[in-house]
Amino acid sequence: MSDPDFLRIGTKERDEALKVLGDHFADGRLPVAEYDERVSKAVEAETRADLRPLFADLPPPHPAFMATPAPAPQYLPPPSGAPVHVHRYELVVPGERYKIAGGLLQILLPFGIGRFYMGDNRTATAQLLLALIGVGVIWCLIDGIIMLVQGTKEIQNRRPPPAIE
Known part of the structure; x- marks a missing residue:
């Protein structure tokens, strides 16, 4: 049962075979009587x-489902002594445009929104609570200006992984 030739076909496959036979007929490869015979068999x-x-004596194209599947690629270990590259995936720190967006959010919405956006939830919560009393609004405005002028300390001091060559 592992032989793909003995798999049952459906209407979609029959229609594709009929279309390809029609193309061969239109190209003049099949006479009318032979075309009719092949269509009825299909x-x-x-x-x-x-x-x-039905397609054994015809050049390509053949129906796509009849193509033999390509062999699966096999893993070949590197020759001994060859360097092996190991890729590390780490959380990437927001870049400069995220810092700019965070600074603008701090200024435009002075409730710690920019800090929430940057992932500094502890500072953002303190700014939000103090903003409710009124004092935190000034802190948020100053913090937003500082974020825009000199950038911020990256979240938890994460750095992007070094490039492997």
């Missing part, structure tokens, strides 16, 4: 094995 076909003889 309509009655139940498996790929039933369709394969």
Whole structure:
């Protein structure tokens, strides 16, 4: 049962086979009587094995589902002594444009929103609570200006991984 030629075909596969036979007929490769015979066999076909003889003497194109599958690529270990590259994936720190967006959010919405955006939840919560009393608004405005002018300390001091060559 592992042979793909003995898999049953459906209407979609029959229609594709009929279309390809029609293309070969239009190109003049099949006379009318032979075309009619092949079409009737394609309509009655139940498996790929039933369709394969209809295209055996015709050049490509053949129906796509009849193509033999390409062999799966095999993993080949590197030759001994060859360097092996190991990729590390880490959380990437927001870049400059995120810092600018965070600074603008701090100024435009002075409730610690920019700090929430940058991932500094502890400072953002303190700014939000103090903003409710009124004092935190000034802190947020000053913090936003500082974020825009000199950038911020990156979240938890994470750095992007070094490039591996």
